[in-house]
Amino acid sequence: MSELSPQPRGAARRRFLQTLGVAGVAPAASAAQAPAKLKVGLVGCGGRGSHLARRAKALGDGGYPVEVTAVADIYQPRLERLSVALGAKAYPTLEAMLRDAAPDGVIIATPDRLHVHHALAAVRAGKDVYCEKPLTHWAQFDLLKQLVAEARQRKTVFQVGAQWVSDPIWTQAAQEIQKGAIGKVLHAQTGYFRRGDSGERGMPVDDPKAQPGRGLDWDAFQADAPRREFAVSRFFQWRMYLDYSGGPITDLYPHPLTQILKALGPPRMPSRVVAVGGRYLYNGERDVPDTSDLLIEYPDGPSVAVLGTVGNSTGMDAVIRGSEGTLTFDQSFGGIVLRSMPGAKGANRVLNSQRFEDNHLRDWLECIRTRQAPVGDLELGYAVQVPLIMAMRSLLERKVAVWDAEREEIRMV
Ligand SMILES: NC(=O)c1ccc[n+]([C@@H]2O[C@H](COP(=O)([O-])OP(=O)(O)OC[C@H]3O[C@@H](n4cnc5c(N)ncnc54)[C@H](O)[C@@H]3O)[C@@H](O)[C@H]2O)c1
Numbered sequence: 465m466s467e468l469s470p471q472p473r474g475a476a477r478r479r480f481l482q483t484l485g486v487a488g489v490a491p492a493a494s495a496a497q498a499p500a501k502l503k504v505g506l507v508g509c510g511g512r513g514s515h516l517a518r519r520a521k522a523l524g525d526g527g528y529p530v531e532v533t534a535v536a537d538i539y540q541p542r543l544e545r546l547s548v549a550l551g552a553k554a555y556p557t558l559e560a561m562l563r564d565a566a567p568d569g570v571i572i573a574t575p576d577r578l579h580v581h582h583a584l585a586a587v588r589a590g591k592d593v594y595c596e597k598p599l600t601h602w603a604q605f606d607l608l609k610q611l612v613a614e615a616r617q618r619k620t621v622f623q624v625g626a627q628w629v630s631d632p633i634w635t636q637a638a639q640e641i642q643k644g645a646i647g648k649v650l651h652a653q654t655g656y657f658r659r660g661d662s663g664e665r666g667m668p669v670d671d672p673k674a675q676p677g678r679g680l681d682w683d684a685f686q687a688d689a690p691r692r693e694f695a696v697s698r699f700f701q702w703r704m705y706l707d708y709s710g711g712p713i714t715d716l717y718p719h720p721l722t723q724i725l726k727a728l729g730p731p732r733m734p735s736r737v738v739a740v741g742g743r744y745l746y747n748g749e750r751d752v753p754d755t756s757d758l759l760i761e762y763p764d765g766p767s768v769a770v771l772g773t774v775g776n777s778t779g780m781d782a783v784i785r786g787s788e789g790t791l792t793f794d795q796s797f798g799g800i801v802l803r804s805m806p807g808a809k810g811a812n813r814v815l816n817s818q819r820f821e822d823n824h825l826r827d828w829l830e831c832i833r834t835r836q837a838p839v840g841d842l843e844l845g846y847a848v849q850v851p852l853i854m855a856m857r858s859l860l861e862r863k864v865a866v867w868d869a870e871r872e873e874i875r876m877v
Pocket of ligand 1: 558575597625626684
């Protein structure tokens with residue numbers, strides 16, 4: 465575990481802290497300090513990490529001042545493959561990379577359970593962070609709070625990798641709602657519908673004979689998860705297991721929920737969350753649910769429903785209902801329609817969706833320079849992750865999750 469949450473040590477740390485005059489606080493760089501070309505390191509060289517690192521490299525090749533200089537992974541074959549493909553230095557752990565490569569920012573694309581450990585290590589080393597969704601595993605609420613506190617203190621530029629929110633229409637939707645375009649917001653619905661087990665059982669198994677040991681650090685993979693015997697499926701197809709994943713609620717719902725909460729304005733916490741669902745279609749070895757519906761209640765409204773299954777791909781429009789009008793993300797053309805209620809003031813309007821490929825990564829890189837908050841910053845990520853953790857607990861414990869705003873705690877009743 466020490467590997468996962470290192471503190472900067474020794475004389476260098478003391479010197480650094482003295483210059484700040486604040487014990488234990490290593491802030492990320494200031495705008496004036498931003499280098500001409502940003503150095504980015506990646507931890508987690510699997511499917512998503514490889515994609516993000518290649519996109520960052522493509523930005524650099526296209527003239528944007530960024531370079532992927534370092535990659536880290538506890539599984540040697542993937543590490544080597546990506547390191548060679550990108551011409552980036554390879555490290556067996558994030559900690560080794562932070563010590564040696566001195567990146568400006570770190571992209572975290574490890575399995576869910578590792579995100580918060582890697583994010584804390586990067587934040588403590590004074591690095592800016594792009595962390596894949598979900599912000600944490602569903603059983604890591606205390607670590608989530610710790611991460612939020614430390615990143616706030618260090619003013620880390622933190623982007624949560626829920627990139628759907630980088631379509632500018634969600635920021636425009638927030639502006640419209642703020643201006644009163646649909647009146648008082650009462651109700652919202654969104655969801656995620658997919659057909660197939662491809663994201664879980666379908667995850668690629670690079671080597672069916674893989675064994676823990678040199679080149680595959682099973683202990684580092686498990687982090688603070690319950691200790692289990694190594695199994696090829698647990699390592700390569702970790703999304704099938706509650707020890708490492710939450711299924712659709714934490715894997716898929718962060719995308720639509722981040723969009724809806726962006727539109728609803730400044731991030732805030734729910735009052736109650738209830739979730740139902742289960743393994744209606746995919747049983748056997750997989751233990752994460754395949755179908756789950758969430759109701760999230762905010763104090764004085766709105767009520768937000770997040771629905772979905774991975775057994776059927778018939779989707780639904782995301783809708784925000786207000787006292788004066790309705791905002792609909794219309795799937796048929798991929799844009800937002802604003803409609804007034806009969807008799808209400810206000811015009812009907814359309815907001816056209818825009819391409820968002822690369823926007824999210826680029827937004828983070830820009831914000832590293834300007835020290836502004838990215839579009840999917842940690843405050844929004846926290847407001848997304850708390851109801852998702854409450855939903856997981858509600859579904860698994862068959863109870864209602866209540867948010868204790870004073871203590872910032874979850875109570876199950
Ligand atoms: N935003 C999106 O659209 C999107 C899409 C896919 C995946 N993701 C997210 O990206 C993350 C990774 O998903 P994936 O499908 O790429 O998984 P993956 O299993 O393909 O890749 C994870 C990699 O992390 C490595 N790893 C495990 N423990 C490690 C440790 N302690 N230190 C360093 N490396 C470690 C593994 O060896 C593996 O190479 C997940 O959290 C997932 O939710 C996001």
